[in-house]
Ligand SMILES: [Zn+2]
């Protein structure tokens with residue numbers, strides 16, 4: 508029996524509790540996406556919802572050819 512929480516297996520909030528099994532791996536942070544986590548899937552990669560929302564613009568720029576630019580009137584000499 509666990510000496511901290513007194514349960515077998517440990518309660519999920521116990522520091523001795525094993526990590527829940529990873530289902531996917533987040534492309535942004537490299538951490539596990541576990542049962543109950545919200546996630547995004549894009550182009551075969553998985554992302555925590557928070558990671559994806561933080562990085563969505565970078566992902567579009569880096570992997571999907573999005574371009575950010577400043578609109579300017581063409582200059583004609
Ligand atoms: Zn415990």
Ligand SMILES: [Zn+2]
Nearest residue numbers: 533536555558
């Ligand atoms: Zn993540």
